[in-house]
Amino acid sequence: MRRFLRNDGGMAAVTMTMVAREAGVSVSTVSHVINGTRPVAAHTSRQVRQAMERLGFTHQPVARSLAAGATTTIGVAIPLSGDPFHQELFAGIEGEARRQKFAVLVSDTSDDPERERAAVANLVAHHVRGMLISPTAGWTSGAAKVIREHRLACVLVDRLQRAQFDQVGVENERATVTLVEHLLTKGHRRIACMSGRQGLSTTEERIAGYRAAMDAAGVAVDESLVVSGDSTDTGGRRAMRALLALPERPTAVFIANDSMSMGALRALNEAGCLIPDDIAVVCFDDPPWGDLCSPGLTAIAQPTFAMGARAVQLLAKRIEDPEATPSTLRLRGEVTHRGSCGCRG
Amino acid sequence: MRRFLRNDGGMAAVTMTMVAREAGVSVSTVSHVINGTRPVAAHTSRQVRQAMERLGFTHQPVARSLAAGATTTIGVAIPLSGDPFHQELFAGIEGEARRQKFAVLVSDTSDDPERERAAVANLVAHHVRGMLISPTAGWTSGAAKVIREHRLACVLVDRLQRAQFDQVGVENERATVTLVEHLLTKGHRRIACMSGRQGLSTTEERIAGYRAAMDAAGVAVDESLVVSGDSTDTGGRRAMRALLALPERPTAVFIANDSMSMGALRALNEAGCLIPDDIAVVCFDDPPWGDLCSPGLTAIAQPTFAMGARAVQLLAKRIEDPEATPSTLRLRGEVTHRGSCGCRG
DNA sequence: CTGTTAGCGCCTTCAA
């Protein structure tokens, strides 16, 4: 009969029991020395530490977790496929987690509510101490429920919700206003807005920013210029084609994320449109290649890496004090002027 | 006194004991039903399954791991900072791991041997069932040792070593030859080679490919044209500046990865060099933005995502049969012709 | 085919 698991052959690990024997004390003393959970005589403590040193003791998180009822692992549930944004976000998370001595368990959501629910359930099963999540449009009825049921420490990243959880994102509306205002200042009136996936808070906030700027300038929004690129590369291409097929083309376009801007630029190239002469382009997210295309892309640079790090910090606080009132952090994006807006970067 | 861990407040989980009681059988029977580790009467089995269903039982991997002496988690130790390559690789890994029911624990190596050793040790402490690693230049004396000591199942990704472990990478030399041959065919003779970080196997193999192609064409290599960009963005920029500062500039350059090509293109732009007229460019890795810069980048597209997936498959096999002889998988890269080589893409 | 039992390594209450 096939054995279940059982990872034989690995070097036998040094356990607390061995350390206790070596130091001539009890296991409980060793445990308390390690965790500082009760006063130990300086003398004894030293003995134990030396024994640990000699034997090369390292903790076994799984045993500790079982006994303590909680791990030192945090879960991360985000879409992993493709866009530079989430990838950099993840790098930020991992770095700060390491600093805080958390292990990181990842589960891709593919930006799909059902997958997201499964991902969260999986993380819960692994007894993660808390989790970071970049919620999908349909998370409320799935993942959110699971999290609440388990009273899991949780921080929302990027896509914020109604302040029920800790969360960290950027000032989407404000940044978008700045960008669209810039286009208006340069005389554009037919400004298109290529928004992201329906239902994401970032999508809504960026659209709101677009409308606010247009309103403030007294320019009526032509609704045929407000299209969705579904937050993806291919979606952006499709959306841009649609805009170009309009009887009266826009003279400028605001694109709500990096993936879509890739697709949009492709469509523009295919159509032989010149940027910024035929159409000016600005976008949210400053992708790494933003200065390599010509003209360079005028964009909002998000502090993506920092966002990941701050999220972990919020989570650590939440774990420390589960009763604290949830806080929302809005980081500021920064405009990078290059040539695509017509500024000659 | 502060309590250690203890994650109170979470909903009490359904345990196997509860299922056993509900089904009127013993825990061991429940365990065997779940794991299929011994024959169970169809009748009993059904009882158990129904009980699980009613109670909403879910496994507790940490308890299972402690008892079984091994987890169902695999560790991933790769550099996470920046380059699209490792990010896509990771996406490939995560996807296949999910399919195989592995949880994924990540630890950034930052491409630094010491960090890498720490990352591996950390994964070992978490009792990962096996790990995937994209080894740094100095891994032999650090991480490799730890892995051997613990007899850990391990698959090397991208940067291959001397067949002591299972490994999967691409045909670096062959692909590079193709690319450089292409430049030679177009009449270039002063072809520069911007290589990656010293000591990485990919670096060596790509340099070897460059030399092989030059040799085959009977062109002597001008050693001043073989420079290192340290595999990074900034390194690539520096290296390209150096090439441009040469008394006799190269007429073409082969760049050994995507990050460096970003830096190199920047340097080229700054210097006002026209591609491909002043200098033709080809590179290893086909970055997502390869068709957005103008002219588009002629490049080797690696099957990065697939590489991650295959690595997980190899690992699964290795875990299944620890004694099998290690296998090496070489995936094929594909040339994408665009304008930067002078082909008018 | 199934139940009983002994741990896995660690944390923590209770006694001393």
Next chain:
DNA sequence: TTGAAGGCGCTAACAG
């Protein structure tokens, strides 16, 4: 200031 002992939830001998 310390030790002894029980238990976290699960797996896997060992007996029926």
